[in-house]
Amino acid sequence: MxxxxxxxxxxxxxxxxxxxxxxxxxxxxxxxxxxxxxxxxxxxxxxxxxxxxxxxxxxxxxxxxxxxxxxxxxxxxxxxxxxxxxxxxxxxxxxxxxxxxxxxxxxxxxxxxxxxxxxxxxxxxxxxxxxxxxxxxxxxxxxxxxxxxxxxxxxxxxxxxxxxxxxxxxxxxxxxxxxxxxxxxxxxxxxxxxxxxxxxxxxxxxxxxxHTPAFPNVLEQFQITDDEILSGIYCESCQSLTIVKSYRKWLCTNCGQENNTAFIHALIDFYLLKGKTITNQQCKDFLQLSSSSISSKLLRTLNLSFIGTYRNRAYNLSLSDLQRKLVSNNKDGQVTKCPRK
Incomplete structure (x- = not known):
């Protein structure tokens, strides 16, 4: 067994x-x-x-x-x-x-x-x-x-x-x-x-x-600094950081691909490369969102646990939780084509 x-x-x-x-x-x-x-x-x-x-x-x-x-x-x-x-x-x-x-x-x-x-x-x-x-x-x-x-x-x-x-x-x-x-x-x-x-x-x-999973410091191993890490939301289709929030959809401005779970992938990248907690401002900057209100709403809708008061609030990121949310946020787990504008 x-x-x-x-x-x-x-x-x-x-x-x-x-x-x-x-x-x-x-x-x-x-x-x-x-x-x-x-x-x-x-x-x-x-x-x-x-x-x-x-x-x-x-x-x-x-x-x-x-x-x-x-x-x-x-x-x-x-x-x-x-x-x-x-x-x-x-x-x-x-x-x-x-x-x-x-x-x-x-x-x-x-x-x-x-x-x-x-x-x-x-x-x-x-x-x-x-x-x-x-x-x-x-x-x-x-x-x-x-x-x-x-x-x-x-x-x-x-x-x-x-x-x-x-x-x-x-x-x-x-x-x-x-x-x-x-x-x-x-x-x-x-x-x-x-x-x-x-x-x-x-x-x-x-x-x-x-059992205690390892979490190696790969950035330190390869001497890569934090400011070398690019922000944005990644598009698997054209391999660029060009997905943005467009009304109720997440669209790639480069190829027109729609992917409504891409922002969760971006938060997973943040967890892997930046840290296990994220503030509203960090979310706005890393996902290149247009306003703090959008990032705040996004973090709240994911029902993440948090520490601190409203102004100093930091949300806890968990790899397993975020991976589960990928499934629940998009029932069939598929991305759909959107016509290029």
């Missing part, structure tokens, strides 16, 4: 929003495009594992995808795929890396286009995750579940080579189709139930409560 499903990484959403709102001549566009391509490659690699997860027996099995759990202080550990049964847990760490992959002690060497690149050993990485999760179970249950972990090379075009002396790597590094066999094999070896039904339910609640 899938208890937590994988979502599009927030970094991908931030990069897409940033590319929508940077000049086409911006010197960092190519770097951002490369980073976005890497992000989608990793995401698709993780998705490729789902086919084999879905084939696993669902009785007494909980599956969590993309968990980010706290350690001491303000640090976290992240798990790609966690399988939990009353008898054991398994962690699968996906790696979508193209090229010739050589697994050596304490490092992974990737050769691509005659260029070598060094990575930290993913086997050590997944064993650290295994250790931290084992401690989490001890903390909340004072029990110990048998456990293991694997590194899954999700790129089928990659060539895997392992140092002959690195015996652990031969056991731990697998291809995506082996997920099913590895899970079933470990299940047959570990079938004594240690957790009861209440333990499993409690653990599920704990993990969902502890």
């Amino acid at each position: 899938f208890k937590k499903l994988r979502e599009i990484p927030i970094k991908i959403l931030i990069l897409e929003a940033l590319l929508r709102r940077l000049s086409f001549t911006h010197p960092k566009r190519n770097l951002l495009q490369e980073e976005l391509s890497k992000g989608y490659a990793g995401y698709r690699g993780e998705q490729s594992m789902d086919y084999f997860l879905a084939q696993l027996p669902q009785d007494n099995l909980l599956i969590f995808q993309d968990l980010r759990l706290p350690l001491a202080g303000n640090t976290y550990f992240q798990i790609d795929i966690l399988l939990i049964t009353p008898s054991f847990f398994i962690i699968y760490e996906g790696k979508n890396i193209l090229g010739h992959l050589y697994f050596d002690f304490n490092q992974l060497i990737r050769t691509l286009d005659d260029q070598e690149e060094m990575f930290l050993d993913p086997i050590v990485q997944v064993q650290n995750q295994q250790y931290h999760f084992e401690n989490l179970i001890k903390k909340y249950f004072n029990k110990q579940l048998p456990n293991t972990s694997f590194v899954v090379v999700t790129n089928s075009s990659s060539k895997i080579e392992i140092n002959p002396d690195y015996r652990l790597a031969f056991e731990k590094v697998i291809r995506t189709p082996a997920i099913l066999q590895k899970t079933l094999h470990y299940s047959r070896k570990n079938n004594k139930e240690i957790f009861d039904k209440k333990d499993m339910q409690k653990l599920s609640r704990i993990l969902l409560k502890l």
Whole structure:
């Protein structure tokens, strides 16, 4: 049973929003495009594992995808795929890396286009995750579940080579189709139930409560300043920031496209790039609205929670809430053509 499903990484959403709102001549566009391509490659690699997860027996099995759990202080550990049964847990760490992959002690060497690149050993990485999760179970249950972990090379075009002396790597590094066999094999070896039904339910609640999504500072990473971000409402049709409020419609002044949810997309961009709260003035400026009364009415109609008095009011933005409003604001989710004037 899938208890937590994988979502599009927030970094991908931030990069897409940033590319929508940077000049086409911006010197960092190519770097951002490369980073976005890497992000989608990793995401698709993780998705490729789902086919084999879905084939696993669902009785007494909980599956969590993309968990980010706290350690001491303000640090976290992240798990790609966690399988939990009353008898054991398994962690699968996906790696979508193209090229010739050589697994050596304490490092992974990737050769691509005659260029070598060094990575930290993913086997050590997944064993650290295994250790931290084992401690989490001890903390909340004072029990110990048998456990293991694997590194899954999700790129089928990659060539895997392992140092002959690195015996652990031969056991731990697998291809995506082996997920099913590895899970079933470990299940047959570990079938004594240690957790009861209440333990499993409690653990599920704990993990969902502890999960803390990351929110990377992409602007800082690429040294992009706030004043480089362009304002306006984006038109998907002609890829320009040219949608304006026209009576009761939102129309693109460039191509005539009508999109009555485009302003919500703009607020999502604000959330991703500017902050989790927005004032009336910020809304007016970022959406390039003609008056403060229009922005005030727009924010009120979305029924956003807020803090502060009328003059200093700041509305709380939530990605999940705004995404739901996209659906409710436009029943069929479609944009309609409007004749060019």
